[in-house]
Amino acid sequence: MMSSAFLVCKVRHNVSLSPCHATEPRVGIDQDLTEQLMRYSEPLQGVILSFSNVQLDRPYGAIVNEMPFIHCKVLADALVFQPQVGMQLRGIVNKIGSNHIGMLFAGIFNGSVAEAELPKGFVHNYAQDCWLGEDGSTISVEDEVDVKVLRVHVAGGMIAIEGTMRFANVRVVTPSSVKKIKKATHLNLEAGESITKSNKEKKVKKRKEVYVEEATHTNDKKKHKKRKLVEDGVEKEEEVVVVKPKKHKEKDAKKKKHKKDKQD
Structure with missing residues (x-):
């Protein structure tokens, strides 16, 4: 039976507001809470995903000694991803290795199943890049698989889940999405060439004659x-x-007169 690793917890969080947020404390509170998101919380034993119903525990804050910060307590509902040993989670395979498979839980959190924890009879197939079972079933990228949590590793505020698939009623679902169909290719057997017909006509730039x-x-x-x-x-x-070039009347008159003198 599938388990849900998501739960809502009531939390009380201490916030230190800087003096610049004295007039708008909500802005400072939101900034402080945002820094806690997507990180592992030791008190909650999980990763905080979001906060809701945020409110001040008391209407006034406190200034301690000579520190300029205003200390206040905030109440909120925190959505937490809290995987525990023995839970059955559903992940999507995103990596096929020669000795393990990798997956994502909730599309965010990393998980892995070692070769020794895969269902019996599965072997790695290099040609198809998958794990192949004796009955012909496969585990490939983008498949949905059910995994039982063995261990939860925490490092640097991030978690990694180690699981097993050796339990009853293991479920592997291959996505029904079909790959995009390629364009039909017609073979010209005589010429030995492939001719691909395209639905779109080639755009030919026509150039009109210049007149x-x-x-x-x-x-x-x-x-x-x-x-x-x-x-x-x-x-x-x-x-x-x-x-139009100007005609010099005087020069023309002199030339005519000169010609007449020569003729005389």
């Missing part, structure tokens, strides 16, 4: 040309101003 239209407006001194460009479906209109 120029010129419209000429004639004045006495300036000539205006309008040029229209169409490129890549974007229409641009540019105005080009062409300056």
Whole structure:
């Protein structure tokens, strides 16, 4: 029968508020309680996951000697993960080793089962990266397994659970999720090549031909040309101003007179 390692405990916690939290004590209390989360608590014999119903035990705090901190007591409900020896927990396998399997309990806490504690008849299969039983059953990554707690190791505020699967009615569940289906591949036997058809059509960037239209407006001194460009479906209109060179009337008159003199 599965056991629940989660329980709610009434706790009384001592908090030392700094002077900056004198006007907003709740902010200082929340910061202090947050530092206790996801760490092993010796008095509670488990890992604190969250606090709720937080309130002051007394409306006033105390200042001890010449210390600037305000000492107060806080009452709260703590959600604790408290695994005990003999409990049956359900974990998800996340590692297959040659002499053990690794798993996570509640998606957070590490656990392991040594080769000697696996069900009888299971051997490690290198090719399939799993543990294979005599009846064809397997233990692979992402499988759900039932484990009985043998020992709980505590180090640096973290816990690691050591378990066994040698008990009656051991349950191993393989996830029903199917791997993503690959795109269909059609073989060209004559050419000896594989041709993969894609549902998405290849995007081809079409480039329109560039053409120029010129419209000429004639004045006495300036000539205006309008040029229209169409490129890549974007229409641009540019105005080009062409300056007509000035004619020097005096020089032309002298040249004509000079020619007449030569002819005479």
